[in-house]
Amino acid sequence: MPARPTRVLVVDDSALVRQLMTQLLGEAAGIEVVGTAADPYIAREKIKQLAPDVLTLDIEMPRMDGLTFLRNLMRLRPMPVVMVSTLTERGAQVTLDALALGAVDFIAKPRLDVVQGFHEYASVLVEKVRQAARARVVPAVAARPLPPEAQLASQPLGYRTTDRLLAIGASTGGTEAIREVLARMPADAPAIVIAQHIPGAFSGAFAERLNRHSKMTVVHVEHDQPLLAGHAYVAPGGRHLRVQRSGARWHCRLGDDEAVRRHRPSVDVLFESVAEHAGANASAALLTGMGDDGARGMLALRKAGATTFAQDEASSVVWGMPGAAVARDAVDHVLPLEHIAHHLLCAASIDSSALPSGRYLT
Missing domain, CATH: 3.40.50.2300 (Response regulator)
Structure with a gap:
């Protein structure tokens, strides 16, 4: 039937x-x-x-x-x-x-x-x-308490902030998923670059909202902006965000080139640039979203030696993008949303022994 x-x-x-x-x-x-x-x-x-x-x-x-x-x-x-x-x-x-x-x-x-x-x-x-x-409907709820192991995120983990970079990509359901991840980050976390599918008229307000809910400083990216520890950088809607190394520092590069699979900013574009210029010094998370943007870029990151994470299906509004990355064998660990901040920090720390031993963590 x-x-x-x-x-x-x-x-x-x-x-x-x-x-x-x-x-x-x-x-x-x-x-x-x-x-x-x-x-x-x-x-x-x-x-x-x-x-x-x-x-x-x-x-x-x-x-x-x-x-x-x-x-x-x-x-x-x-x-x-x-x-x-x-x-x-x-x-x-x-x-x-x-x-x-x-x-x-x-x-x-x-x-x-x-x-x-x-x-x-x-x-x-x-x-x-x-x-x-x-989609999985997620009505607004009071902030969930940190899981016991994630409470360690507020303690010094010895972040190599000068040579570590975190990257996050998301689409449908991502505005709240990214907010939750950043809300769990300490003020001295490594720099984070973010590509969320969102119109240009909305991305500035999105960055401001994230800044109100995070100990980090969250900014709407400007061209050639240097990446600093303790800061998160949101790609403007309608423009691609890339990371490039300039001397000893990373900088943001904005581009108006063609949309990639209908998206600008594209998570693939961001992740591929991080793979090229940061490689094993990076860690990345692909969160909820429809489609498959980010799967190719995440595979490039994993091949470059970066540690890669995907949000699990149970906590995703739409398990399209993270599911596509898992299908491409581009993901080291599949995690519930509330665990992702902690494990991104573990991957960026001097001692990464706290990372999960298996692929899936429930």
Whole structure:
């Protein structure tokens, strides 16, 4: 028997947007738009009646804003939600709040020609809805305590901060996964370079948010910026981030060259540059995300002598990118999210005997 189509409820106060999204999603194989709602109160009743698999949710709506509705939904009936966000500073902040509350992903709402813009985004919208239907929904919870061994991360491990480099890549679900990893890092951790799939209008707000939740200093990368211990560097959306050695130091290089497998920044581009210029002095983690970006770069890192980690399936929102790296035999250790910071630090320490002995750690 053919698989049941993914049932979608579209929630937006704009009749035009509801019509466009219904049309674009309805034309996609394996997706059925079972209803629309103009505000959260109508949406609440239609969720009860129609039992959709995925919700698309506008942020700015009458009677109740999307963020309040999402918070209530994740408390009472957690389900996959794709936010429809505006490409503005406020839109970026609210979208990051929505992801923290448990939304799986977001798509940017066109600001000018809405009809043309949505048609250009059609393939992205369809793919995000399909992935959301398979995603692990993680409602916002209070910060989890550190596992006993990870509490060692706050103690001196003898980091070789002048010659060690950490790299992190992520996509769907990554904004919160990266926040959790950085929140567990001490202020004197080795420099960390980060590639997260995110629009250019959102990446600055993302870096600011990470900085508020980390003992490290988190910055939005500028071209030719030197890498310093105790700092984490977030790639700007729409630009590739590479690491290059200049004398005794590493520097960030930003590029506007072609997207790699539709992504810019690309995790593969970042990881391959780290493999070339840092090699065995690097450690890297590939976190939750759809697709396979980062798998090739992680294999290059492992071949160059770097220690490589992947987030495990159970803690990932989408186990696409880390799963692809595991399939390529590019990963030394597969770990739950809460263990990754500690083991990245162990790999960067003078004594790396605390690293797990096997591939999988549960």
